[in-house]
Amino acid sequence: MNLNFFFEVLIGGLLSGVMYALVALGFVLIYKASGVFNFAQGAMVFFAALTCVSLTEFGWPLWVAIAATIVIMSLLGLAVERIVLRPLVNQPEISLFMATIGLSFFIEGMAQLMWGSDVKRLDLGIEDVPMESLMQSLNIIVSKFDVIAAGICALLVTGLALFFSRTKVGRALRAVADDHQAALAVGIPLQQIWGIVWSVAGFVALVAGLLWGSRNGVQFALTFVALKALPVLILGGFTSVPGAIIGGLIIGTSEKLAEVYVGPFVGGGIEGWFPYVLALLFLLVRPEGLFGEKIIRRI
């Protein structure tokens, strides 16, 4: 067994794990603040990336396109909160979940309607070439792009974690996540908070979309990346930011390792289901995830 190769696969897995963590973060944000599992996060990733790329195709510079997309995503978030979430405020969680499934279909259709269904190439100016330093010193081939992407993700994740724990808005978000009524009772402006949360989630979606998109091209399959975030959340716990990160790393590495080392024996294609089965087995042992909150029900 080639140790170098193993490290390459491992690092590759870790890096893609960080990207998964980023997508999972969007879920955690919205879940923490509104108790809603936003199935449409994947569609939002797709929409964000597509909007940004299409704006650049109109001749806009990349940074302007990114800024414009952030504004659009915020508006989208506010619209979603107003039209979909507010009327469903008192319904059981599962209804909200199903509403977000409907929302994801809606956003996917809208994205392709607005910008067309062709695969778009996205060039962020970062090359997908091996890092010279690592290649020369340790004889390991790791893409420069992957490393920079991981760096951006790590930065974003740290920023969000600090945001939640240190700032006033972050505290308000956590209050809202615990109990809407109580938060209202102490004067927290619920609608504004939700608006903020969905905007931040939109921003996270944009970053994830740009990173994934420049690697694989911006196409419809991007929405399935979000589905992969589900096992991440199950492992890490739906309400935990560090959980999303660790869950993402675990899923990313185990998926790659399983594909490379177990895959050839069973015909390949394991990546499609391995994370889910792993999450399923994990659920049986620890239903609330590594860092999630235990659910206590009183009668």
Added chain:
Amino acid sequence: MNNSSSNRRSGDVILDLRAVSLSFGGVKALTDISFDVREHEIRAIIGPNGAGKSSMLNVINGVYRPQQGEIIYRGQHLRDMDTHAAAESGIARTFQNIALFKGMTVLDNIMTGRNLKMQSNFLMQALYIGPARREEIAHRIKVEEVIDFLEIQHIRKTPVGRLPYGLQKRVELGRALAAEPQILLLDEPMAGMNVEEKQDMCRFILDVNEQFGTTIVLIEHDMGVVMDISDRVVVLDYGKKIGDGTPDDIRSNQDVINAYLGVAH
């Protein structure tokens, strides 16, 4: 209204709790509780809020497992009760915050109380022939008797979620009665009711006890009700037993008076 215990013959001890202790993490809900319940009697459990009364009921029918102590039910010594075994051996209950099945009608809710008595399997029920059909009708007849008894005929097809609070409590009692229990555990059956509703509920409870001989263990805050209808009373405070006896005994027990009037411990 006089104490009618002289009209009821309390039988032998049917349920005996010995040195039961229950804690959740560091919180002690019950400490060393011992008392017994005689067959056919109406036993009240009273005490200030947070005294552990609901936890006591939950221990009796197996929702909570006590860390220490013993439950002797019908001569069987048990470390703790299993919910399914409790239901099967004739213990039924109602809950403080109504635990009805909101998506079903009153009739269906009370029918679920008969589920342990149904024998046919799902295939027979799918075909709805012979034994399954006869069984469904037979149990429907029994449930209608309960509905008549509780005077809720007019709402039998109404989804339970649409009923006012007082009627929901009555339906919950109906579901417990449908199981033809030996012991009925009632957790604040009259909470949130007005005077007339309380009188109706009292009448039902007394009727159940007199007509069917059902033993009743009752948590209640209304002192008037407790003193009027119960044979014996247990008083809990901060998870400990501070009184046990007839209503007259309890009325003159200094510890009980202190607990309710809030004298510093």
Added chain:
Amino acid sequence: MLYREAGQFKSRYETDSQIFPIRQDRIGIALLVLVAFIGVPLFATPYFFSAILIPFLIFSLAALGLNILTGYAGQVSLGSAAFMAVGAFGAYNFMLRIPGIPLIVAFVLGGLCAAAVGLLFGLPSLRVRGFYLAASTLATQFFVVWALTKVRWFTNYSSSGVITAQKMQILGFDFDTPVAKYLLVLLIVSTLALLAKNMVRSNVGRCWMAVRDMDVAAEVIGIPLMKTKLLAFAVSSFYCGVAGALYAYAYLGTVEPEAYSLDLSFRILFMVIIGGLGSVMGSFLGAAFIVLLPVILNTLAHATNISTAIASNLELMVFGALIIFFLIVEPHGLARLWQIAKEKLRLWPFPH
């Protein structure tokens, strides 16, 4: 006025617990049955059979299966298509390896295979609930379809992975015309629908609904949680399995794993949501809606000269919007709207 129940008294519990206690409903259903079994075969075109009626019936059956699991027993599932696939491949393999096996027996065995898989993948429901359970059903969906593709034995080592389904034959009679296929599917679906209706209004259905509404209380009154949940998975998967077999044999003509994708699972979930969770009729209404909507949109698109790409994107948007609309406005779906309409009919033409 036409729909008055006045004067229709029930003097026995048997008559009170009929499926259609109101005489007007009984007449309505009798007419529907007549139309379905006799009228339609006489007047419908082959296109109508193949493109509308047969898929409508098959999806109704699958939606019914999912409704039993999600609508009645409260266990959310995103893996219904996987169970359909097991049913299809099960039927195929039984027909392939046991020559001369009766068609219905093969379908039933396929359904039983699906039920077995359902039991296995339903085990997590004993530990997790809500959308954790939904997430774990994704494992079922992806794993099962992968296994059916990769394990060559299932596809009889075919090189392309796409197998032609055998001809449907009962006692020498070939079911190869659209009318014949339609009648066979209609018979199977209506029989299973009747069985389902009986189940949901009996003890087993009440146990399911109790587990859905408040499983802690259900346990306290003696309902066995494990048996009830696993039974829901088994029965639901059986229904989906039979639907899957019919999907392959009476509609597609081929047995291929790709036809049973996550997308199909979502479509079935949408049928159940739009039609009405916890309603047998709702499954049919939802299936009709989902089958007819693309047809209507396509016709509109042709009429107004919109390209098919735009039309299919519009379809996605309309689906999504309708799901949200129904969840907000009428969470109990079309079935509830139908009930409300009947209640208004009681008074019509009077306003109140």
